[in-house]
Amino acid sequence: TAGITQAPTSQILAAGRSMTLRCTQDMRHNAMYWYRQDLGLGLRLIHYSNTAGTTGKGEVPDGYSVSRANTDDFPLTLASAVPSQTSVYFCASSELAGGPNEQFFGPGTRLTVL
């Protein structure tokens, strides 16, 4: 199985432009997550979804939005990108939210905002 796929692999984006990072999982997991990883910092949660049709804010949600129309897909949208959103973005999923449920991570999207 593919597990979790993310697209694009990398992107350079002009400040002020919008962009959607795509994430798809084929494990039928209920919960999905978006994280950003910056040098010298641990991964930080942007948004999450416990189940299809619901979403919630994480630690650093400002400037980002998500939707969960179905179980498999969890796109992350930057409405108007700023240079501070330059980061590596990881999508993850787990069978259930919370507890000792393993989170499986995608390969990441490297985004540069100029």
Add this chain to the structure above:
Amino acid sequence: KNQVEQSPQSLIILEGKNCTLQCNYTVSPFSNLRWYKQDTGRGPVSLTIMTFSENTKSNGRYTATLDADTKQSSLHITASQLSDSASYICVVSLTGGGNKLTFGTGTQLKVEL
């Protein structure tokens, strides 16, 4: 101040040697602790997950220990291989925290010939 602190920040060892990575946390109330391996340019991969009632868990050559009283965990790697070169991340989950995981910044391990 990080609620999950890892040491050392980086480490170089020779192939075949053992090493131990440390994790101290202040996150409370504690639910579970995870160790992830992240290869350069890849997403993190889970190695172990321990609840507060477990004090050791193994995954092949990787053995994690947990002392919930002192809020310390360690990851011991036995007979290191070149493929062990990666960042090792300690992650702590809160009781009732749902989706809230607190990530350490990782220990960068390099295994050399």
